[in-house]
Amino acid sequence: MKCLTVGITIALSASMATWTKASDGIEAVLQNSFIANNQATMDRLERDAVQTACSAPRGTPLDNEMLAALREERLNAVVLPANGQYLGDWQRGAEVAGNGRGLQSSDDPTKPNGGNCYACHQLAPGEVAYGTLGPSLTGYGARGQSQAMLQYTWTKLWDTHAYNLCSHMPRFGAQGILTEQQLKDVMAYLLDPASPVNQAAE
Amino acid sequence: MKRHHLGFALFAAWLCSLPLAADDGVFDQYRDLMGDDNPAVFVIDEGEELWFAPQGPESATLEACDLGLGPGVTSGAYVRFPRYFADTDAVMDLESRLVHCMTTIQGRDRETVTAKPYSLRGDFGTEIEALVTWLAAESEGAAIAPEQTHAAERAMYALGEEIFFYRAGPHDFSCATCHEQSGMRIRLQALPDLTSHSGAAEAWGSWPAYRMSQGLVRTMGWRLRDCFRQQRWPELKMGSEASIALQTYMAVNAAGGMMTAPGLKR
């Protein structure tokens, strides 16, 4: 079976009728099937426009115009760092990248959320426990630190749908998963030449 | 005496069901050293004893429980779930059917028997976990063949597919986020593609499973609940429509595969 990695691929190849929303009953089913647990409250089952647009089962025809408009809207909503500074501390960024906790019912809400980058991406070559759902980012710093590169990387972290609608990646900035400072630290982990991400394997 | 060979048979089945090394074989040496002993053998025994133990106000055993193949028929029953039951006019998974039998046959209180279906930290197994483990072992080696004859069963599959792709929560996660591609892994954990037959068969066929990291056998109901915890969703209720729909989606995608549970997992 063909493996469709991102919804945008589906979107571009679709033509006929449109996917807007799941069948009417599904919200009621979910409300009856789940129960709030600590910080994981029931309102989390309500979807925003991105989530609704990106919930199409495989092969469902999609509305390309709507999707293009949505992507544009996401791009315009990205909030760049207030002081124009994109890079924080790569060592703190490493902690964010390795931390898989945050926002689960079982997590302590007073502790900072993790970014869990390693769940899906290879980063520092010395870390063997990396996932493969996303592309390898080892040596990411070789892309340089031009203004365009900084803004591109920030935008990917803030809201991946601004470039790649229906990507699997969480919207770390737009959804408030990571703070601005944490995002800067992750930026440094990716781009700082001194970061382990940009060192050769031992 | 059959049980003495069960561990070995399970291990052989487990070996055959190992995923095609999305983890690049990094744990081969570890698994070699682990050998063939699955502590789930204890839980199978415990489940069998619970099935035949008189309980509740009726002081009844579960031998009159109809798992779909007739009262008391346990062999081969698990692989037909989820399925429609006329007596409840509902599609049920094994866990909810067991609760139904505990309340109707043994006269036990529904709230009580569903209060803690899955072990919490520090627990050493629950009644539901043990019964499901034994009943899965009673289908060992059988082909996965969920019923899809009743309209309600087919509707459950369609609903399950929709929920599988439903993105929600602060991380925008759906089941599909991790389980619609083959050969991928999260950290070092290989992820089954549940939209494919082979991935669904491998996954559905190996639960319930002994989780080494927890020292416990876990059921598919728990597996789904814990997936949603990590999806940052609220808590999935045992035996809920969403749970049964997702199980139907998996089981039907897995149809024709072999039941090898209880599995042995990280």
Place this chain on the structure above:
Amino acid sequence: MTTIHAKGISRRDWLRWTALLGVAVALPGRVWAAMTRPEEAFGATGLDEALAALGATPQVHEGIQFTTPDIAENGAVVPIRVEVDSQALPNVSKVSVLVEMNPNPLAASFDIPPGTEVYIETRVKVAQTCTLYAVAEADGQLYMQSRETKVTLGGCGG
């Protein structure tokens, strides 16, 4: 137990083990266990302290074959195997397994009577990536082998 005599068991050892057996039959486990359990070593919270409590500083010995996985899927269950070549290192009477970074490094200790091969398999918890030690006692001396096992983060990390 002709095999035991054939292996050249000392009279002292023989008496000790038959004495243990007598107690064991009368009171399974508890009493005879208390006679030999290395309590102090189990209570030690550092590797050096645990080794000191076991006796002396062990020397590396190639007669000990210590098998652990290079990388463990899960630190809660790490399979280990200790084998001693009785030609290279005879008269081993005790084998201990230590995990350097655990809160209490000594995980297990085994008394081996003459006639038992020194071949032990078990599974231990390893809190984090660190070195594991197999220590064998023979004729009052301590010998060892060590292995590093990497413990990985699995699953979704939460």
Place this chain on the structure above:
Amino acid sequence: MAGRIKIRAQKKGDMTEVKALMRHPMETGMRKDQAGDPIPAHFITEVSVFHGDQPVMQGHWGAAVSANPFLGVRFAGGESGDTVRVVWTDNQGGTGEGETTIR
């Protein structure tokens, strides 16, 4: 339901190989339950393997042995049909015992 042991004993040349799996939680005493209360330490402290009436190994265990512990040992001799017995005691006074015959 602690206390149970599954044992296999198999002749391998002039040796007998014993593999035992024990039903026990092996709680370290350092974990907390869902409510945040400490879970008391509960682990096997002593385990012994007998061939007939003869002890072939005694293990002293700490809480770092994994839950539902596995033990494999080998001893010289042993004939098909001989009894192999494994017994344990834990830190809360619990005991377990199981036996099998050599295959």
